[in-house]
Amino acid sequence: QKEVEQNSGPLSVPExxxxxxxxxxxxxxxxxxxxxxxxxGKSPELIMSIYSNGDKEDGRFTAQLxxxxxxxxxxxxxxxxxxxxTYLCAVNHWYMDSSYKLIFGSGTRLLVxx
Amino acid sequence: xxxxxQTPRHLVxxxxxxxxxxxxxxxxxxxxxxxxxxAKKPLELMFVYSLEERVENxxxxxxxxxxxxxxxxxxxxxxxxQPEDSALYLCASSQTAQGIDEQYFGPGTRLTVT
Numbered sequence: 001q002k003e004v005e006q007n008s009g010p011l012s013v014p015e016x017x018x019x020x021x022x023x024x025x026x027x028x029x030x031x032x033x034x035x036x037x038x039x040x041g042k043s044p045e046l047i048m049s050i051y052s053n054g055d056k057e058d059g060r061f062t063a064q065l066x067x068x069x070x071x072x073x074x075x076x077x078x079x080x081x082x083x084x085x086t087y088l089c090a091v092n093h094w095y096m097d098s099s100y101k102l103i104f105g106s107g108t109r110l111l112v113x114x
Numbered sequence: 115x116x117x118x119x120q121t122p123r124h125l126v127x128x129x130x131x132x133x134x135x136x137x138x139x140x141x142x143x144x145x146x147x148x149x150x151x152x153a154k155k156p157l158e159l160m161f162v163y164s165l166e167e168r169v170e171n172x173x174x175x176x177x178x179x180x181x182x183x184x185x186x187x188x189x190x191x192x193x194x195x196q197p198e199d200s201a202l203y204l205c206a207s208s209q210t211a212q213g214i215d216e217q218y219f220g221p222g223t224r225l226t227v228t
Contacts, residue, residue: 004156032214043204043219044157051214088157092213095159098169100213104157 003027003093006105014113019076021108023089026070031100033065033072036088038107044088048074079112086110116140118220120205126226127195135190135223137205143218145211146188148180149204151222157204163188164211195227 005024013019021035032051036044050056050063050072062075072091076083086107095101118139127133139146145164149157162169163182170180177199179191188205203223208215 034216036219043202043222046216046218049216090217095213096169096172099167099211101159101162101169101211102213102217103159106154106156 002105003103004089004091004105006087006089006108008106009109010111011108012111012113013079015079015081017079017112019079019083019110019112021074021076021087021089021110022071023073023091023105024071025089025091025093027091027093028067028070029100030067030070030091030093032092032102033063034090034102035061035063035072035074036090036104037083038086038088040085047087076110079110081112081114084110084112118205118207118218120220120223122223123221124224124226126228127192128228129195129197131195132191132193134192135203135205135225137188137190137220139186139188139205139207139218139220141207141218143207143209144185145208145215146182146185147206147208147217148178148188148190149206149219151202151204153201161190162211167211169211192225195225197227200225200227 089105093103148160161180181189205220206217
C-alpha cells in the first residue's frame with residue numbers, strides 16, 4: 001500500500017458544481033494533513049491544512065478529515081475554470097525510521113468545464 | 115524578496131557539467147527541503163535540513179550533493195547527471211522539520227540533462 005493514495009483523474013465537473021477530491025493514507029500515527037494546488041508547469045501552492053477530525057472551511061474550500069478511516073478530502077464549492085489544476089494531498093508520515101516528514105500523493109487532476 | 119526563491123528557473127546541462135541550484139527562504143523558517151518532481155510521479159523528498167537534523171533519502175544518487183550554510187540558504191550541487199535526472203526541482207521551507215508545519219514551495223528549477 002502506498003503511503004498516500006489519490007485517484008489520478010481527471011475529475012471533470014461543470015462550472016458551479018462541487019468538486020470532491022479524496023485521499024487515503026496508510027500511517028495511523030499521521031497527525032498533519034495538507035492540500036496543495038499545482039497548476040501545470042508551476043510549483044505547489046498550499047490551500048489548506050487540517051489536524052483534527054471533522055470539517056474545516058476556508059472560503060469555497062472545505063477539508064474533511066476522518067482519522068478512523070484514514071482519509072482526507074477536499075471539497076471545492078462553486079467550481080470555476082480557474083480551479084482546473086492538479087490537487088496534491090500531503091500527510092506527515094514516519095520516514096526512513098527517523099522522524100515524521102510530509103509525504104505527497106501523486107495528485108488528482110481536476111477539470112472544470114465552462 | 116518574499117517567500118521562497120530559487121535560481122535558476124531553467125537549466126540545461128550536459129552529462130559532464132557541474133552546476134548548482136540555489137534556494138533562499140525569507141520566511142524565518144528553520145527547515146528547508148529539496149524535492150524532485152518527475153512527470154506523472156509524486157513529489158520525491160531528496161534532502162531535509164533543519165536545526166535538529168539533516169535527513170537524506172538513501173535512494174538519491176551521490177551525483178546530487180546538498181549544502182545548507184545557514185537556515186535561509188540551501189544549495190543542490192549537481193555533477194555528472196543522467197538524462198533521467200531531468201525534472202522539476204523544488205525547494206521548500208517550514209517552521210520545523212517534523213512534518214506538522216505547512217511547507218511553502220519556491221517556483222522550482224526546470225532541469226534538462228542532455
